Amino acid sequence: MTEPILEARGLTKFFPTKRGTVRAVDDIDFRMAPGDTLGLVGESGSGKTTTAQCVVGIYAPTTGDILFHGQSIGATAAKRSKELKREIRIVFQDPGSSLNPKRTIKQILATPLAVHHLASGREQVARISALLERVELPPAEYLYKHPQSIGGGEKQMVAIARALATDPSFVVLDEPTSALDVSVQAKIINLLLGLQKEMGLTYLFITHDMSLMRNVASRVAIMYLGKLSEIANTAEFFQMPLHPYTKMLLSSIPVVSDEEESLKPAKGISRGEIPSPVNIPPGCSFHSRCPSRLDVCDKIDPATVEVAAGHVVRCHLYPGSQERTS
Amino acid sequence: MPNASLLLEIRDLHVGFRIFEGHLRVLAGVTLWVAEGERVGLVGETGCGKTTTVKSVLRVLPIPPAIVTSGEILYRGRDVLRMHRRALHVLRREELTAIFQDPLQSLNPVFTVGSQLRDIVRDSMRTPEGRVLSRREIEARCIQALEETGMPDPERIMSNYPIQLSGGMRQRVCIAEALSTTARLLLADEPTTNLDVTIQDQILRKLDRLVDQKGSSVLMITHSMGVVRDLTQRIYIMYAGSIVETGPTRQLLASPKHPYTQGLMASVPRLTGRGVSEGIPGRIPNYLEPPPGCRFHPRCPHRMPECSVEAPPMSDVGADQRAACYLYRRSPS
Ligand SMILES: Nc1ncnc2c1ncn2[C@@H]1O[C@H](COP(=O)(O)OP(=O)(O)OP(=O)(O)O)[C@@H](O)[C@H]1O
Ligand SMILES: Nc1ncnc2c1ncn2[C@@H]1O[C@H](COP(=O)(O)OP(=O)(O)OP(=O)(O)O)[C@@H](O)[C@H]1O
Numbered sequence: 308m309t310e311p312i313l314e315a316r317g318l319t320k321f322f323p324t325k326r327g328t329v330r331a332v333d334d335i336d337f338r339m340a341p342g343d344t345l346g347l348v349g350e351s352g353s354g355k356t357t358t359a360q361c362v363v364g365i366y367a368p369t370t371g372d373i374l375f376h377g378q379s380i381g382a383t384a385a386k387r388s389k390e391l392k393r394e395i396r397i398v399f400q401d402p403g404s405s406l407n408p409k410r411t412i413k414q415i416l417a418t419p420l421a422v423h424h425l426a427s428g429r430e431q432v433a434r435i436s437a438l439l440e441r442v443e444l445p446p447a448e449y450l451y452k453h454p455q456s457i458g459g460g461e462k463q464m465v466a467i468a469r470a471l472a473t474d475p476s477f478v479v480l481d482e483p484t485s486a487l488d489v490s491v492q493a494k495i496i497n498l499l500l501g502l503q504k505e506m507g508l509t510y511l512f513i514t515h516d517m518s519l520m521r522n523v524a525s526r527v528a529i530m531y532l533g534k535l536s537e538i539a540n541t542a543e544f545f546q547m548p549l550h551p552y553t554k555m556l557l558s559s560i561p562v563v564s565d566e567e568e569s570l571k572p573a574k575g576i577s578r579g580e581i582p583s584p585v586n587i588p589p590g591c592s593f594h595s596r597c598p599s600r601l602d603v604c605d606k607i608d609p610a611t612v613e614v615a616a617g618h619v620v621r622c623h624l625y626p627g628s629q630e631r632t633s
Numbered sequence: 634m635p636n637a638s639l640l641l642e643i644r645d646l647h648v649g650f651r652i653f654e655g656h657l658r659v660l661a662g663v664t665l666w667v668a669e670g671e672r673v674g675l676v677g678e679t680g681c682g683k684t685t686t687v688k689s690v691l692r693v694l695p696i697p698p699a700i701v702t703s704g705e706i707l708y709r710g711r712d713v714l715r716m717h718r719r720a721l722h723v724l725r726r727e728e729l730t731a732i733f734q735d736p737l738q739s740l741n742p743v744f745t746v747g748s749q750l751r752d753i754v755r756d757s758m759r760t761p762e763g764r765v766l767s768r769r770e771i772e773a774r775c776i777q778a779l780e781e782t783g784m785p786d787p788e789r790i791m792s793n794y795p796i797q798l799s800g801g802m803r804q805r806v807c808i809a810e811a812l813s814t815t816a817r818l819l820l821a822d823e824p825t826t827n828l829d830v831t832i833q834d835q836i837l838r839k840l841d842r843l844v845d846q847k848g849s850s851v852l853m854i855t856h857s858m859g860v861v862r863d864l865t866q867r868i869y870i871m872y873a874g875s876i877v878e879t880g881p882t883r884q885l886l887a888s889p890k891h892p893y894t895q896g897l898m899a900s901v902p903r904l905t906g907r908g909v910s911e912g913i914p915g916r917i918p919n920y921l922e923p924p925p926g927c928r929f930h931p932r933c934p935h936r937m938p939e940c941s942v943e944a945p946p947m948s949d950v951g952a953d954q955r956a957a958c959y960l961y962r963r964s965p966s
């Protein structure tokens with residue numbers, strides 16, 4: 308891999324709560340090359356947003372580190388340099404609640420420009436208009452509107468424009484389209500892919516839609532209960548999924564044509580329940596639902612092994628993965 | 634075509650909402666039916682009126698602001714819109730079950746999940762001999778229903794209030810409720826939107842099996858074309874308050890005829906990974922002043938002069954497949 312733009316090393320984030328410690332992100336490693344789109348996929352509560360929040364500095368890791376261009380940035384935003392905050396931006400899942408309803412779109416977009424001293428006065432208005440044009444919202448029509456008077460898709464466009472205002476190189480997209488319709492989703496995805504090319508952006512793209520992932524990500528990482536169970540390049544990932552959870556995930560995708568049906572692995576019947584992140588079972592955390600589980604699986608936590616160049620998996624079925632007792 | 638075994642029949646339903654700014658004309662002549670034992674899907678983009686349709690059937694629309702301006706809803710031939718309160722109550726308790734999109738609406742915030750589940754099981758379940766269940770049997774059935782939806786720790790969930798659960802968990806409680814009754818018609822409004830695909834799959838299969846066992850019918854509402862394809866035999870596509878296309882599910886998804894359905898299918902990201910389409914230009918109309926004629930005409934790439942004059946009637950476009958679009962009109966013979 309070329310010099311990574313972002314790297315997570317043993318990234319861990321626990322939340323102490325009254326009912327015990329939530330192991331939201333538990334010792335994960337990944338690297339991203341510039342221009343990559345890493346798709347982070349996993350079920351609800353698996354720790355995707357927490358990972359994203361560590362990357363943008365909403366939380367400091369409990370242990371482990373995040374490196375940006377080789378430099379440690381594992382601190383909360385309050386301690387990060389302005390320069391770094393300009394470089395790494397985030398678009399949240401819910402476009403409705405992430406935009407202040409009392410402010411106009413012009414005011415919303417002016418804030419990052421002012422905070423980062425990027426533009427003021429007449430130049431600021433010009434920059435804002437350019438940003439709106441970039442996300443295909445005609446400035447004349449949208450500058451003075453409030454978020455509640457525009458549709459969900461348009462709100463998400465504004466949120467994207469706000470993220471791009473500081474000319475970042477790295478953008479976290481936390482389920483940017485899951486609250487939206489397929490036809491609106493299509494528009495936003497096209498826009499994001501276009502902007503990526505144009506501005507040379509690197510995306511950490513969080514979603515639970517595998518079909519969408521297939522079309523946008525260059526690499527895919529699968530998260531289950533705070534850990535990464537498999538990472539691979541997208542094409543290889545869909546051709547040769549290895550981890551039993553990945554197979555179950557892929558075989559459960561509802562598709563719309565026979566052609567796609569034939570691409571799915573044989574049905575891995577999903578059963579059992581998702582354990583609570585406060586009370587993670589010993590051994591491999593997937594063992595309660597795993598159709599291929601071995602005797603060791605409920606005793607020893609598998610280690611991560613690289614089975615092929617750039618394809619890592621965390622499962623006892625793949626040799627070299629029997630260290631680490633927990 | 635409607636026949637003797639019809640369970641639910643909605644005929645030309647018009648429903649609006651009176652709000653400060655005026656009259657929102659949402660449902661503009663919805664016609665659909667569900668036969669005994671049939672699984673039917675209803676899909677369409679957000680705001681097209683799917684939930685309004687289901688709420689009309691259950692008569693749970695808030696009136697006002699809602700008004701049913703015309704149309705009929707027949708359940709086994711009986712007019713639901715004219716039913717008296719007591720008959721309606723019996724209908725809801727014994728014949729219909731609904732899983733709502735927003736589960737907080739159907740769960741009572743002041744009672745624990747357990748007490749609500751127990752009530753439902755007590756009211757609707759009987760042993761094979763027709764006896765009322767004992768307290769212990771009720772408890773076991775509730776826990777089993779929760780387990781069936783993949784919920785961790787059912788005993789704890791039973792003692793929680795709805796507010797203490799995550800969205801996905803609440804949704805599963807509602808599914809558990811639906812699974813524990815013996816209704817003849819299940820109205821499922823986006824039952825699995827908050828869940829991940831493996832749990833979704835697990836629950837939908839369970840639902841499917843249960844419906845099989847009981848021989849009930851399902852009207853399944855969802856955004857997910859994949860889910861309807863897996864679970865339903867027939868499908869209705871809704872756009873801006875009316876049905877624009879209907880037919881056997883797989884056939885229709887493989888060869889959509891209405892321009893809206895075509896746009897929708899082109900927007901669905903595919904596992905084949907051929908990229909993402911541009912989406913349908915424009916957006917769903919403002920219901921205060923919906924476009925005249927075909928409500929899709931401002932967004933339609935094939936629009937013709939007559940499209941903005943009068944709403945197009947349904948035309949046959951394939952075996953049992955029909956679309957409301959002037960492109961398929963038969964020349965008068
Ligand atoms: N501030 C917090 N305090 C306590 N627990 C938290 C906090 N934030 C997240 N968690 C818990 O950490 C786990 C991971 O949550 P996270 O939001 O990262 O999941 P996610 O993968 O983004 O899920 P979703 O797909 O539902 O958005 C969950 O069990 C969640 O309840
Ligand atoms: N109580 C209400 N008062 C005013 N307008 C309403 C009310 N309920 C629904 N509407 C309007 O009716 C239209 C249809 O809403 P409905 O909830 O039926 O859509 P839907 O197809 O279920 O959408 P979604 O996929 O987002 O659930 C929307 O424009 C909505 O704003």
Ligand code: SF4
Nearest residue numbers: 591594597604622623
């Ligand atoms: S380690 Fe064992 S239980 Fe875990 S995924 Fe692999 S086979 Fe299944």
Ligand code: SF4
Nearest residue numbers: 927930933940958959
């Ligand atoms: S009736 Fe006209 S506007 Fe409507 S979908 Fe058909 S061609 Fe398009």
Ligand SMILES: [Mg+2]
Nearest residue numbers: 355356357481
């Ligand atoms: Mg999240």
Ligand SMILES: [Mg+2]
Nearest residue numbers: 683684685734
């Ligand atoms: Mg709805």
